[in-house]
Amino acid sequence: MRRGKLWVGGALLAAIVAIAVLSPYLVQADPRALAPGSRLLAPSAAHWFGTDQLGRDLFARVLWGARISLFVGVSVAVLSALIGTAIGMLSGSSRGLDAIVMRVMDGVMSIPAILLAIALMAVAGASVVNVIAAVTVVEIPRVARLVRGIVLSLREQPYVEAAIAAGTTPPMIMIRHVLPGVVSPIIVQATFIWATAMILEAALSFIGAGTPPSTPSWGNLLADARALWQIRPTLVFFPAGFLFVTLLAVNMLGDGLRDILDPRQEPRI
Amino acid sequence: MLSYMVRRLLTAVPVMGVVALVVFSLLYLTPGDPAQVLAGDTATPEQIAQIRAALGLDEHAPLRFARWLWHVVQGDLGVSIFSGEPVTHMIGQRLAPTFSLLLLAVIISVGIGVPFGVAAAARPGSWLDWALTTFTTLGFSLPAFIAGYGLAFLFATTLKWLPVQGFVPLSEGPALWLRNLILPAVTLSLVYAAIIGRVTRASVVDVLSEDYIRTARAKGIAPRVILFRHALKNAAVPVVTIIGIGAATLIGSAVITENVFAIPGVGRLTVDAILHRDYPVIQGVVLMLSAAYVLVNVAVDLSYTFLDPRIRY
Numbered sequence: 001m002r003r004g005k006l007w008v009g010g011a012l013l014a015a016i017v018a019i020a021v022l023s024p025y026l027v028q029a030d031p032r033a034l035a036p037g038s039r040l041l042a043p044s045a046a047h048w049f050g051t052d053q054l055g056r057d058l059f060a061r062v063l064w065g066a067r068i069s070l071f072v073g074v075s076v077a078v079l080s081a082l083i084g085t086a087i088g089m090l091s092g093s094s095r096g097l098d099a100i101v102m103r104v105m106d107g108v109m110s111i112p113a114i115l116l117a118i119a120l121m122a123v124a125g126a127s128v129v130n131v132i133a134a135v136t137v138v139e140i141p142r143v144a145r146l147v148r149g150i151v152l153s154l155r156e157q158p159y160v161e162a163a164i165a166a167g168t169t170p171p172m173i174m175i176r177h178v179l180p181g182v183v184s185p186i187i188v189q190a191t192f193i194w195a196t197a198m199i200l201e202a203a204l205s206f207i208g209a210g211t212p213p214s215t216p217s218w219g220n221l222l223a224d225a226r227a228l229w230q231i232r233p234t235l236v237f238f239p240a241g242f243l244f245v246t247l248l249a250v251n252m253l254g255d256g257l258r259d260i261l262d263p264r265q266e267p268r269i
Numbered sequence: 270m271l272s273y274m275v276r277r278l279l280t281a282v283p284v285m286g287v288v289a290l291v292v293f294s295l296l297y298l299t300p301g302d303p304a305q306v307l308a309g310d311t312a313t314p315e316q317i318a319q320i321r322a323a324l325g326l327d328e329h330a331p332l333r334f335a336r337w338l339w340h341v342v343q344g345d346l347g348v349s350i351f352s353g354e355p356v357t358h359m360i361g362q363r364l365a366p367t368f369s370l371l372l373l374a375v376i377i378s379v380g381i382g383v384p385f386g387v388a389a390a391a392r393p394g395s396w397l398d399w400a401l402t403t404f405t406t407l408g409f410s411l412p413a414f415i416a417g418y419g420l421a422f423l424f425a426t427t428l429k430w431l432p433v434q435g436f437v438p439l440s441e442g443p444a445l446w447l448r449n450l451i452l453p454a455v456t457l458s459l460v461y462a463a464i465i466g467r468v469t470r471a472s473v474v475d476v477l478s479e480d481y482i483r484t485a486r487a488k489g490i491a492p493r494v495i496l497f498r499h500a501l502k503n504a505a506v507p508v509v510t511i512i513g514i515g516a517a518t519l520i521g522s523a524v525i526t527e528n529v530f531a532i533p534g535v536g537r538l539t540v541d542a543i544l545h546r547d548y549p550v551i552q553g554v555v556l557m558l559s560a561a562y563v564l565v566n567v568a569v570d571l572s573y574t575f576l577d578p579r580i581r582y
Contacts, residue, residue: 118543203412207540226528
């Protein structure tokens with residue numbers, strides 16, 4: 001039972017990833033193909049999820065959206081974990097640097113995440129790569145803070161002091177003795193960042209500051225549905241449902257990983 | 270006490286300074302000419318020159334930052350590139366709906382989260398406890414703007430109890446104001462209330478294991494009195510803390526969710542500004558809402574001394 005969340009979350013996520021990867025084979029329709037004759041259709045055998053206001057097949061668009069959402073989520077998780085860990089370890093190993101870096105991180109974290117992402121996107125312009133960059137910038141301070149805290153506490157550990165006494169060079173101490181202690185919490189944190197990044201991508205696209213409007217991302221599908229969802233609720237239901245299930249899978253995976261890798265860490269509040 | 274309040278307020282100044290620097294620098298960190306970036310691909314050279322002049326781009330960056338900050342401190346956030354209107358004025362006009370929404374969401378969240386948390390802590394392992402945990406897990410996976418569609422579909426489109434969209438100022442009657450605002454406010458409260466509930470539960474469970482609670486029980490004080498009189502007050506500090514931290518997500522979610530319910534607040538202003546690439550407006554919104562978040566957390570810090578007299582500074 002202890003590992004139940006890990007397996008359920010992992011299996012669910014594997015299924016969604018499989019659907020996303022195999023989407024070109026699962027659905028024949030082009031997610032961008034317009035069909036003025038078949039607008040706003042209800043779900044049917046020909047169009048499993050119905051069609052949108054331009055006659056585009058919603059099933060194809062939702063599956064395509066899974067690719068974008070997962071790609072953004074994973075990219076942000078990996079990038080912010082790597083960059084954040086580097087910053088956190090540098091900051092935690094030098095007092096002078098620490099004071100400056102942490103002031104900057106505090107400042108960045110005082111800007112509500114979505115607003116910072118909006119500001120970045122407003123300057124950078126709409127594209128998938130820019131969404132990844134903007135959300136990574138938002139998430140880096142959260143990783144850096146976590147890593148720095150762990151580094152500061154590990155530095156006081158007897159085995160690290162022993163390594164210092166034995167004459168190990170500071171870079172070697174960081175890599176060999178401190179980094180292994182950082183890895184587990186970072187993997188857990190990165191999983192939650194994955195989920196957060198997918199939410200931010202959807203929210204940014206929803207208000208027109210994310211992926212370009214022509215890209216069938218879940219956020220864009222929801223934005224397109226804004227005026228029409230009362231006539232055809234499936235336009236919101238399918239992308240929203242897929243996003244919810246994917247987020248649930250990633251969050252369960254994160255909870256499960258935390259229970260195994262980092263049991264001392266408090267449950268996420 | 271007063272000197273502490275002043276000192277604590279002053280610690281917010283460097284934080285806001287960094288926020289201002291970040292918001293200001295964003296425009297200049299992107300590759301290329303900022304005036305060209307803001308003007309878009311179809312701009313004429315005259316338009317670019319106009320933006321360049323409006324932003325003072327011909328001067329050195331530190332000087333520009335100093336001048337901009339000096340204006341910001343005086344309450345001047347510049348003018349909109351699109352409409353030429355002062356940004357402060359534009360935000361001011363949109364503040365009432367957003368503020369109403371946030372206030373109502375906080376009231377609902379605390380009003381639901383705290384009692385549920387206390388009830389779950391009083392009976393660990395009960396169905397209520399389980400429900401709170403499950404609800405929080407689900408809530409983390411349900412972004413507010415999506416939950417908003419679900420609630421609107423259920424209570425507005427299907428049951429027709431509440432209006433689907435729109436906003437009515439408080440001046441046109443509190444009942445009408447509340448009727449339009451209750452759905453978006455509940456939407457924003459879902460996750461926030463769950464987080465507050467979880468922290469309340471954890472904090473009350475902690476306090477209930479303290480020695481003085483055992484003493485109170487041994488003395489024969491009614492469990493209800495122990496829970497509300499002895500435990501709740503001592504459990505308040507973490508709860509207030511999470512209310513402050515959660516305010517960032519709440520403010521961010523409000524900006525997005527306003528667009529689901531067509532509320533003419535800061536969120537709508539933001540979307541319009543994105544559409545017109547109106548960077549001074551976005552800059553102003555980010556700066557203003559970040560300042561609100563920082564101030565909320567200063568207030569949270571100050572509240573500690575009232576909640577727990579042992580905390581002295």
